[in-house]
Every structure is written in structure tokens, then in C-alpha cells.
Amino acid sequence: MPPRTDFAQERCPVARAMAVLGERWAILILREAFYGVTRFDAFERALGIAPNILAARLKALVEHGVLRKVAVEGNRHEYRLTDKGREVYPAFLALKQWGDRWMALPEDSPVGSVIEVVERSTGRPVEVAIVPAGTVPPMTVRDVKALPGPGASPALRERLETMHKDRADAG
Amino acid sequence: MPPRTDFAQERCPVARAMAVLGERWAILILREAFYGVTRFDAFERALGIAPNILAARLKALVEHGVLRKVAVEGNRHEYRLTDKGREVYPAFLALKQWGDRWMALPEDSPVGSVIEVVERSTGRPVEVAIVPAGTVPPMTVRDVKALPGPGASPALRERLETMHKDRADAG
């Protein structure tokens, strides 16, 4: 039986990226990580994912160097973003932008997206764009903040608020 | 058996995006489309994908409105990018950038990436960046050109050249 082609060995960097990020849950786990989640059970509840598959996905992400597993007091662990993981953020944001624009559901609020991402220092909304290399100051996930957009549910609103409080910086 | 959770119904736009793009072959099919491929057998050869699965993936992409199937003379067809499909490009480029930086293989040329994307009008290399919304002129896949980078194989070089010749514009 031919094993499915291993994209990690492909020449194309996008194929290799998808070997890590293309798995259905990977990006959603990273989404939570970007929003500040670090603990197993927090991922579990936020995603509604079975613990066995969450464990498998986290393990894969750690093996790929996107997250690191850090022991904290009392055999607890935290899953923290690495630099490699943090740099997924532009791709993530690009996907969010595309999803907002092109994958809206009929029942979605017409007024706007569920989450708005703004520059942390100025509060201005940000976007992902193709630009001539080196012409704009680099901005990372650390420079931005997720705010509840017009379409956000009360539950999401609360989640985002508690997050910003907890956030000591999960570097 | 509970069907796997349908990401297309999720609240998160990224989840919905991944319902379409997260499937392993989808992005690679789009890669070829971005590089100008439109015909079934051209996708088949470029990707080394089995015809049945290519057919299934193309069908899904058409259903999602990312490609359109256009009849041309002599029961031939072309798969052309829609606006929705073209706007995947920033996300694609972001993934390429990340793959180039973080998923390099040991045997990769240390000198640079296999494909370099440059602004069509000026020849300057481009990149994807997070910017304050509305501060840069929007650039699309039509404004850029893929060139063989330092690490490109002769075969790839030739593919890119013939592409740029063929390219009448697959809108």
C-alpha cells in the first residue's frame, strides 16, 4: 500500500507548510494559542475536541517545533508558542480575512466580523497585505490585540476579556 | 458514528476557511492555478495526483466557488480562478514565506528559495505583512510574477518560462 505522499518532503514550501498546518485541527489549536491559551484543558474546552486527539495534535505541533511543552509547578504543563509558531500568525490572519470575506454564513451578522484585530499601541485595525519587501515595519502577533467585533457573542466577549487580563505574555 | 465536526459551520472564519483550503491537496491545486494551470491533465501531471482524487478535489473547489469550470471548444474544460480563489493568494504567499523560513530541508539550497515572487511592474520582491488597514495599496496575484529562485531546478525554470508565455490571463 502506498502511504500518502509526505508533503514534508516536497520541494514546494507551501506543501511543507501544509504538512504541519494543513491538518484540520492544527490551525484552530494555534488560534487558541494566539489568543493566549496554554493549558491542555483550556484547549479542550475552547475547541470541543476529544482529549486523545488533542494530545496527538499537541504532540505533533511540539515535534514540529511550533509549540513547546513547558513544565510548571505541580506536574502541570503549558504549551507555549515558539518563534516558529508565532510566525504562523500572518498566514493565520490572511486565512481569517479570507474566511470573513468569502465564507460568511447566512446567519452571520451583516455588520461585521466576530473578531477584530487591532494594533496594540494605537487601536487601529490591521490587515494582511502583499507589499514590496522591506517597505513596511514588521508587525507580529505581539503587536496586535483581538477585540470582539460587532458580531461577537456575549460568551466570546467574555473570553476575550479574561484573556487580556490573564495574559502575562506566553513567550 | 458522529460525523467529524463540520468546520464550515463554525463561528470562526479561519475554521471555515480551512473547511475549503485545509484539505491537503486544495492549496497545491491552487498553487498550480496561481501559476497559470487550467487543464485537468496539466494539474494531474504537475501534481502527480491520481485522476480520481484530482476530479474530486476540483469538484469540491468548484462547489466552493474557488474555481469555475469553463467549457472550451471540443468538450474540453478549463478550471479558472474566481475572485474568491484569487483572493486566497495572500494566505498562500504567507504560507510560502513561512515554509521557506521554517520548513527548509537539509538538502535545500542554502542560497535561497526555489521560487521568488516579484512585483510584475517593477521586479521588486514582495512579501506578506501585517499592516494598519488601508495604509498600503492593495496588491493581488495579478500584480506579481513567480520567478525561479536561486534554488530552482532546471525543470522548474522551464515550467515557469513556458507558463509566462502561455499566460493570456486566466480570469
Add this chain to the structure above:
DNA sequence: CAGTATCCTACGTGATACTG
């Protein structure tokens, strides 16, 4: 709290052969 351990199923994938 942070996972393992089982068991199960559907689907994405693959090879190959065939058709209008």
C-alpha cells in the same frame, strides 16, 4: 488537572482499469 487506553468509523488517499 493532564492526559492514556480502547475501540470504532468515515474519509482522504492511492493504484489501476476503463470510457466517450
Add this chain to the structure above:
DNA sequence: CAGTATCACGTAGGATACTG
């Protein structure tokens, strides 16, 4: 050329129960 038709397989995903 542009696919469809079979058949088969592995594995991500899921439910649930259990452990240090």
C-alpha cells in the same frame, strides 16, 4: 483529453472510560 468506476487502505477523528 477528461475524466468515471472499483477496490482497498491508513489514519485522523470521535466517544468513552480510566489513571497518576
